[in-house]
Amino acid sequence: MSLGRINQLLFGKEFLNYLNEINILLIGVGGIGCEVLKVLQQFKVKSLHILDLDTIEVSNLNRQFLFRKHHRGHFKAHVARDVLKQEYPDMNIISYNSNIKDAQFGLKFFKNFQLVIMALDNQETRSFVNKQCMILNIPLIDAGTTGYKGQSFILKRGETRCYDCFPRSENKKTYPACTIRTLPEKPVHCIIWAKYLYTVLFNEKLEDDDDSNLLQDIAKYIEGENHTDLEKGQYLFKAIFETDVNRQKEGEDNQKFQHLKVLVREELEGKLDKSQDYLHRQDLKFLQSTHTEEVYMDIFIKSFEHLIKEKRQKSCVPFEKDDNLCMKFITAACNLRCIVFSIPLQTQFQVKEVAGNIVPAIASTNSIVSAIEITETIKLLQRQFYNNPQKYKNRELYIQNDIKTKILDAKPGNFNPNCMSCNQNLLPHIIYCDFNKVTLGEFINSELRSKAMQDEDDDEGNDDNKLVNFSISSGQFIIYEEDEYQEEDEQEQNEAKRQKLISEIFKDFSDSRVVVTNEDNNSIHQTYLFCHIENHKIPGLDIVRQEKNPNNTVTWKTVIAQSDTVNKDEEQKKQEEEEQNKKNYKEVKGDDKNNNTLEILDSDSEDDLVICEDNDNPSQGAAEKEKSKQSNGKQPHSETDVSSLNQKRKAVQEISDGGAMQIIDDSDDEIIFEDQQDNKKLKVD
Ligand SMILES: Nc1ncnc2c1ncn2[C@@H]1O[C@H](COP(=O)(O)OP(=O)(O)OP(=O)(O)O)[C@@H](O)[C@H]1O
Ligand SMILES: [Zn+2]
Structure with a gap:
């Protein structure tokens, strides 16, 4: 019986057809990655993207069975692709010889996938991938081994704790300084x-x-x-x-x-x-x-x-x-x-093991953990297809590969309420921009200052929201601090920092997520995630605000295309920005190619600010567009309006394209994007 037939009997034709429509990303093609690939190739998914930064070493060959001795020195991802392609020429497999943390793999890249599988060997990268998947609500599966121990988890926002919720054990052994320095x-x-x-x-x-x-x-x-x-x-x-x-x-x-x-x-x-x-x-x-x-x-x-x-x-x-x-x-x-x-001497091998914190990889632990990871993957996909969370429950699986292998099947542990990666209230605003064109000052002016101005206008005299004394940090590093009583030299230093490009700022920080803290009340004002888009068509910042609907899932409500900074003199720009801040537009209904309606109305709510930007014409600024909209009154059906609305729709759709999000409600007084995983249907008037 062919493998295809066996799969059909095991999983059903409909489920296999469903797999034809999904894109999967596998990060890490080492010990676990090779095993996972072996099984994944049997399912004809729409596309399978595999990524690894490393080359093949002889020490990999005992367990990374896609590789042979003559592959030594070649890139893992490309070799894995070629080996599989030779066997299964129809397979749609795309390989990247890169670090997943490179700027080219921001949210825009992740959005293309309905499932991400990690087969990595370090916490830092896992945490990075986890953050991307939590923001986009893409289901993520992780697996890892340390010697005879291993584990595999499903990580899904709102359902399980995320990778960053797990307490990190500080296993590092410490030794008294005097023993090390004076008397070993x-x-x-x-x-x-x-x-x-x-x-x-x-x-x-x-x-x-x-x-x-x-x-x-x-x-x-x-x-x-x-x-x-x-x-x-x-x-x-x-x-x-x-x-x-x-x-x-x-x-x-x-x-x-x-x-x-x-x-x-x-x-x-x-x-x-x-x-x-x-x-x-x-x-x-x-x-x-x-x-x-x-x-x-x-x-x-x-x-x-x-x-x-x-x-x-x-x-x-x-x-x-x-x-x-x-x-x-x-x-x-x-x-x-x-x-x-x-003291007894040590061989170079022994020294390397201790100095490099090396725990030898055990091939059998790898195989067991990979088998579990792939089972969990199939389970998760089945659950999505059959929409039956009760039947396909999330678990945390721990493996002890002793003489008798034990598998501990545990209920997912509790969320960490302070987790910056999956707590809905702390989810970041996303900023799309070209890191080489936008400065820190532009971000501060266009986002934080305008927000602070709004807060100062707060009629209820609510001082807590005012952002006068604030700091911007990435992980444990403070990038920028501002307070009203700063000395002159501190102000000068700040001015120099504001001139810096975002690319320069993030050269020193691995994480492009920043936290803005209101120093007056020591509370988190907002978190932001910077996503690099090379030659971004809209000069300046392009901010996506995440907001929640009553079901507490994130809706993607507002796209703000900002700061047409090119070819404009400062004064004019300021005026336009002011005008822009005064006007609030709210998207209700309109026309698109499919005869769905879209129109723009005034709104009282600051939060609902939506500014359309013509992507194809970067020299025409947001404010100019506002003017042109104004001159057309509130009639939405002029050519300019329809084109700019379509542009906006295109921009918004770009954000939701191919990923876990889609438009579900276009008929009410706002465009809402909902997660596919929540099984809401596309609904357009
Ligand atoms: N940031 C990253 N981007 C892409 N791939 C990564 C990243 N970090 C780790 N990897 C890859 O994850 C894989 C993990 O596999 P594994 O644990 O078997 O490690 P290995 O380096 O192949 O083995 P060993 O460390 O025992 O030599 C490696 O191939 C590694 O290159
Ligand atoms: Zn979390």
């Missing part, structure tokens, strides 16, 4: 010390480390210009393993340090086999054995020479567990310290 007892203490030394030497400015005289002396020497890199490496070796050890042996507390071994470079040089290139040896025999002190001294000095050169070129050389030079330096530094303190 175990190899792990020396590995941590070596990693620390690497960081201060190649990753930071040395003089910033003010708690160590030794490092300050070293800094002065190696950042000076009178010595060659080789001499600097030799100086570093002497300072750490000779001078400082002697200092400890001769110090006040010298009893504890009598057993320490002093390493003298000149003596070790005499024992060294100079014909050998230890630094570049990468064979298993070398990596899996320990070596003599002269070999480690040689590697220490030579790797230092290379790394310090690289630092000069790149200004920093971050720790990278897969980089040979980095691991050679850390292994040598660790073992030289082990020799000084009579």
Whole structure:
């Protein structure tokens, strides 16, 4: 019996037809991703997009079975696509060799999918994907393993807690600073010390480390210009393993340090086999054995020479567990310290495991977790198709892959009420703009200031909403702060920050979500999510306000296309902006291609402000359009109106296109977008 027939018997023809209409995104084509792909290829989905930033390494081959030895060094996503395409030429599979956090994959990209599957290996990326899916209400499935443990969850806004709701366990082991710096007892203490030394030497400015005289002396020497890199490496070796050890042996507390071994470079040089290139040896025999002190001294000095050169070129050389030079330096530094303190030596493999926080991937745990993830995927799709939440309940599944594999099937845990990613009240306003054209100042002026002005006009004298003293932050970093009593130099600094492009601001922050806090009452004023659109047709900001309907689901009500900043002199622009703020338009009904009606009426409510922008004619500003609408009175059927209304409709539809949202109510006094997942039908007069 063919696989197609088996699937038909198992799932029914209608369900398989439903799959033909959906687009799925799989992020991560590693251990779990390969397994998930193996099953997904059986279902003829409309399109399957796969994405991974990495290339194939030999160590992947034991469990990432789509890859073979000759694929080494090639991009995972492209190889997976090619391998599957060879077997199933009809498959519509699109691959990306990219980081999902790249600007090109903002909400606009995510909107195309009805389901997102994560097969990743790090929390940061999971959290990023989670945020996108929560905003767009796209069902998300996650799976992951750590050694013999694993888990898989369905994450769906409003139904389960989201990835960011999960408490993060701080599993990191800590060691007393004096053990690491002064008197190590175990190899792990020396590995941590070596990693620390690497960081201060190649990753930071040395003089910033003010708690160590030794490092300050070293800094002065190696950042000076009178010595060659080789001499600097030799100086570093002497300072750490000779001078400082002697200092400890001769110090006040010298009893504890009598057993320490002093390493003298000149003596070790005499024992060294100079014909050998230890630094570049990468064979298993070398990596899996320990070596003599002269070999480690040689590697220490030579790797230092290379790394310090690289630092000069790149200004920093971050720790990278897969980089040979980095691991050679850390292994040598660790073992030289082990020799000084009579601690057993470590192979480069052992050092890499500890320094890189590596938990070995277990192929069988991967397979079990992938099988669960795919079962959950099918369950979720069936639930969407049959609309039966009772039959297909959401679970959190935890796996312990011991001699007897245990699966713990738990009810989804509670939402975190303060979760910024899925709490409906904290959902961000979305700002579409070209990061290379819009400045922070433009955002502050057009969004925050105009909002603050409205709040000041608040007749009820409600001071709480006024936004005079505020801060803008991304994660734990404060991007911008403003208060009415700022000193002149602070104001100047702020002015400089306001001139910065959004692209410059987010260069330093991985997350383009910002939180604006009202510092007067220490409450969150609003969260915003910046989405980069290259060559965005509308110059300036394009803001989508999210609002809730009575069912507490998000409706996408208002699109504001703002700030036609090009080709206009400032004065005129200001006037137009003022005019724009005075006018409120409300969309009620009108004509579109399908003879549905759309018209514009005045409205009292500030919230319902809707300004149409002609996407095809960026030089015509919003205010000009308002004027043209005014001159036409409230008659909606002039050519200009219909075209601009259609433009707006197009813009709005663009936001809802292909994603989880669609227009459901066009007949009332506002356009409402509702989630497909909530099963509301498209309803147009
Ligand atoms: N931000 C990201 N964008 C795209 N792909 C990512 C991102 N972060 C991680 N990945 C991919 O997720 C996959 C996770 O797979 P897996 O856990 O098997 O890791 P691996 O790197 O293949 O294995 P190992 O770490 O054991 O060598 C990797 O292929 C990795 O490249
Ligand atoms: Zn959450």
